[in-house]
Amino acid sequence: MSYIIDRRLNSKDKNAVNRQRFLRRYRAHIKRAVSDAVSKRSITDIGKGEDISIPQKSIREPQMGHGSGGKRNIILPGNDNFIVGDRVKRPEGGGGSGGGGNASDSGEGIDNFVFQISQEEFLHYLFEDLELPNLVKRKLAGTESFKLARAGFSEVGNPTQINIPRTMRSAHARRIALTGMMRKKRRRLEQELSELPDIDSEENHTRKEALQLQISRLTKRILAIPFIDDFDLKFNLHVKKPLPVSKAVMFCIMDVSGSMDQNTKDIAKRFFILLYLFLQRNYEKTDVIFIRHHTSAKEVDEEEFFYSRETGGTVVSSALAMMTEIIKDRYPPDEWNIYGAQASDGDNWHDDSPRCYNLLKEHILPKSQYFCYVEITERDSQELWVNYERLKESHGPSFAMQKLRDQSEIYPVFKQLFQRKIQ
Amino acid sequence: MKRSPITTDSDWSFDTIEAYDREIGRVAESYALDTYRNQIEVIRSDQMMDAYASVGMPVGYNHWTYGKHFIKVERSYQRGQMGLAYELVINSDPCISYLMEENTMTMQALVIAHACYGHNSFFKGNYLFRTWTDASSIIDYLIFAKNYIAECEERHGIDEVEQLLDSCHALMAYGTDRYKRPSPISAREEQERQLEREEYLQKQVNDLWRTIPKDIEQEKSQKRSRFPDEPQENLLYFIEKNAPLLEPWQRELVRIVRKMAQYFYPQRQTKVMNEGWACFWHYTLLNHLYDEGLVTDGFMLEFLESHTNVVAQMPYNSRFYSGINPYTLGYAMMQDIRRICEKPTEEDKYWFPEHAGSDWRETLHFAMQNFKDESFIQQFLSPEVIRNLKLFNILDDSSKEEMLISAIHDDEGYQVIRESLARQYNLNYQEPDIQVYNVDVRGNRSLTLHHIQDPQYRPLGPDTNEVLRHLRRLWGFDVYLHTLRNGDIVKTYSCTKH
Numbered sequence: 001m002s003y004i005i006d007r008r009l010n011s012k013d014k015n016a017v018n019r020q021r022f023l024r025r026y027r028a029h030i031k032r033a034v035s036d037a038v039s040k041r042s043i044t045d046i047g048k049g050e051d052i053s054i055p056q057k058s059i060r061e062p063q064m065g066h067g068s069g070g071k072r073n074i075i076l077p078g079n080d081n082f083i084v085g086d087r088v089k090r091p092e093g094g095g096g097s098g099g100g101g102n103a104s105d106s107g108e109g110i111d112n113f114v115f116q117i118s119q120e121e122f123l124h125y126l127f128e129d130l131e132l133p134n135l136v137k138r139k140l141a142g143t144e145s146f147k148l149a150r151a152g153f154s155e156v157g158n159p160t161q162i163n164i165p166r167t168m169r170s171a172h173a174r175r176i177a178l179t180g181m182m183r184k185k186r187r188r189l190e191q192e193l194s195e196l197p198d199i200d201s202e203e204n205h206t207r208k209e210a211l212q213l214q215i216s217r218l219t220k221r222i223l224a225i226p227f228i229d230d231f232d233l234k235f236n237l238h239v240k241k242p243l244p245v246s247k248a249v250m251f252c253i254m255d256v257s258g259s260m261d262q263n264t265k266d267i268a269k270r271f272f273i274l275l276y277l278f279l280q281r282n283y284e285k286t287d288v289i290f291i292r293h294h295t296s297a298k299e300v301d302e303e304e305f306f307y308s309r310e311t312g313g314t315v316v317s318s319a320l321a322m323m324t325e326i327i328k329d330r331y332p333p334d335e336w337n338i339y340g341a342q343a344s345d346g347d348n349w350h351d352d353s354p355r356c357y358n359l360l361k362e363h364i365l366p367k368s369q370y371f372c373y374v375e376i377t378e379r380d381s382q383e384l385w386v387n388y389e390r391l392k393e394s395h396g397p398s399f400a401m402q403k404l405r406d407q408s409e410i411y412p413v414f415k416q417l418f419q420r421k422i423q
Numbered sequence: 424m425k426r427s428p429i430t431t432d433s434d435w436s437f438d439t440i441e442a443y444d445r446e447i448g449r450v451a452e453s454y455a456l457d458t459y460r461n462q463i464e465v466i467r468s469d470q471m472m473d474a475y476a477s478v479g480m481p482v483g484y485n486h487w488t489y490g491k492h493f494i495k496v497e498r499s500y501q502r503g504q505m506g507l508a509y510e511l512v513i514n515s516d517p518c519i520s521y522l523m524e525e526n527t528m529t530m531q532a533l534v535i536a537h538a539c540y541g542h543n544s545f546f547k548g549n550y551l552f553r554t555w556t557d558a559s560s561i562i563d564y565l566i567f568a569k570n571y572i573a574e575c576e577e578r579h580g581i582d583e584v585e586q587l588l589d590s591c592h593a594l595m596a597y598g599t600d601r602y603k604r605p606s607p608i609s610a611r612e613e614q615e616r617q618l619e620r621e622e623y624l625q626k627q628v629n630d631l632w633r634t635i636p637k638d639i640e641q642e643k644s645q646k647r648s649r650f651p652d653e654p655q656e657n658l659l660y661f662i663e664k665n666a667p668l669l670e671p672w673q674r675e676l677v678r679i680v681r682k683m684a685q686y687f688y689p690q691r692q693t694k695v696m697n698e699g700w701a702c703f704w705h706y707t708l709l710n711h712l713y714d715e716g717l718v719t720d721g722f723m724l725e726f727l728e729s730h731t732n733v734v735a736q737m738p739y740n741s742r743f744y745s746g747i748n749p750y751t752l753g754y755a756m757m758q759d760i761r762r763i764c765e766k767p768t769e770e771d772k773y774w775f776p777e778h779a780g781s782d783w784r785e786t787l788h789f790a791m792q793n794f795k796d797e798s799f800i801q802q803f804l805s806p807e808v809i810r811n812l813k814l815f816n817i818l819d820d821s822s823k824e825e826m827l828i829s830a831i832h833d834d835e836g837y838q839v840i841r842e843s844l845a846r847q848y849n850l851n852y853q854e855p856d857i858q859v860y861n862v863d864v865r866g867n868r869s870l871t872l873h874h875i876q877d878p879q880y881r882p883l884g885p886d887t888n889e890v891l892r893h894l895r896r897l898w899g900f901d902v903y904l905h906t907l908r909n910g911d912i913v914k915t916y917s918c919t920k921h
Contacts, residue, residue, distance in 0.1 A: 002461035015493040022490030062886035070881030078738020
């Protein structure tokens, strides 16, 4: 007799651990592939999974075996034209189909070992060592996160929440309170009844009957007290407690003026997309504000920020001024961790750069945790860069700036800006 | 007497699986197949991939190499390069076989016949399995191993354990005893004994490496003898017992890998027979059901199609040729034995005087029980099979310009082909003969191995240095490997402190 067992509902992914072990072992390969992929991909699919390719050589597990050489006999099937004594050329590529059926993997022996990691894993490797710096302020956020906490007991509630020990305890107490006097009286009467002299007299008889009557009346009254009553019920009480979370707002500022050519814009976009993915992944409660500017700044949504085109001159301070306004209106600095990221080609209206310096120094940097500036240019530094360098000196840890020349530098620069600091 | 078919539908249900199993079991019994109890488990395809990646075992310790296999399987399956095996069967008592949810009723019946009665009876009957594995305790042991290794990872870190296992895996082929029966293993005993063993082993090792000088008389006599006294071929065993620097838990890990290797030792030597036997029986059993009218024509067509695919042999010059198909060879030989018993020709009577005309069931059982691939081919490969498969022998002598066709399927060739093919399935021929020769006990503690080259003068493969590095990691001191040809050292590999 055989047992037939349905195992289809058993847990899946038994090999998830082993797969993780494999990924862990080849981390270096995977990370390299991931950062290569970032610069190669088009903007829209930057966050997808990725094919990782590892040279077969580095995942081989060595085994003792025979090498080529020496004399060997090989049996092959399907003889179609040979007779004894025929001589044939050795096939290209070594000893051919070696002895004992070891030839099975010769088909794809030299290829790389290729496998796919999921989007989740891709992003994990991409942002593994990164974090938003100086995230300190923890505040009660809006209404999103609550935790149910026990808060004692209540007289009203849902039947599923009945607390049985408490309920039974209060019922017991009530019964004692309401029947105590009667029980005491009954005990006294019973005592009296048992002490009556055992003589067969009229008086004695009447007394006995009276006592018995009283006792049975009392018993009836005692029994009439309900075992459990409505007001005995006690319920577990839960209250919602708001959870403190760290809230962050990220300002993305991009120059879309005429001097930004398509390639530069593209690089900037990639940088921001990376940033956006990073924020989305790491912080649930993160607002992102997109500000684009040429001569005037405009707050836009994600779609417009990344994909619409516009031209014009450049006044960087317009965007910074707008950022200051928005902070004042919507993001009180005592509640929010404020971050800024600005990308530009370094062009600016000639006397605007000192104004930017002032805006940042007076209004933005004191209120924010971190502000980074990325300049995408191959030219020498211009006025804006020079002004920002002064900021860097005075506001070291909360201000960072980097230059980007082409696509391949995006990820390294990004990594540098958001490197996890070892504390 | 014709009966009505068990089912006419291609969908399966638990009731129909049970019905088929009952019928197949009944027929199997009539052919005197002796099996362990069956435990048939229905699983999904991703679970099959899991099982596949962990060498078919239902539980296994965690290691990246299984992850690698899994990724490989998963990828080629998703891309349609590879179908999953229809079945997987575990040599345990009860014998666990997996059925895949996606299969049709016909395939389920085929798998039941193939695995639950074919492989199962082979596991129970074949002498190698009887000698080397203990079907009743393997699952328990695997659980013990998994938990123990997980515990080690917790205590000593994943990397430490992983490195050690890597090294053990590299030497896995040299972790089997070939001549004595290991004591049965059970998880509970194992756990209790494991602690004792730790202590005892460490004591022994310490004794071997004792540095306090003994009296000179003894010293002299020891100088002449080697350690170990006799060369040893079970490298992992030697390391477990004698490596000077291993911690007790590391010895236990070596032991676990060694036990696993031992468990798979019979499997590696009976591939042809095992598959041949199972194919022969699924063919015979299902045809028997058909003769009784229990299965339909459609059922048989579907069954025959996959049967034919399984036992197909590509010719040597095909693009898809990937070695001799053990299913084909095994199945052809099993069928041939039956033919020799039932309808012997003159040739058969000359080649197999003791089997021609005998009772085929007895002869087949005799063959299944008492042989391994090498000896089975040596004994039973008939001219008929050689002709049908058109086998021929190529002599590849690396000192000559061209390869020589030294035998084909003719009168002069049969014996040569038989011997040559049998040798291909001999583990001792497939793997280089490597033995522990000496340990420099009084000196630098270096370990010397000997590779006894075979008469074909085949050298060691390109991985040799890498494997030696793993061996050095386990041994803890320098390792030398000499290749010996007719007693003379012709080549030396070494792995010394870098």
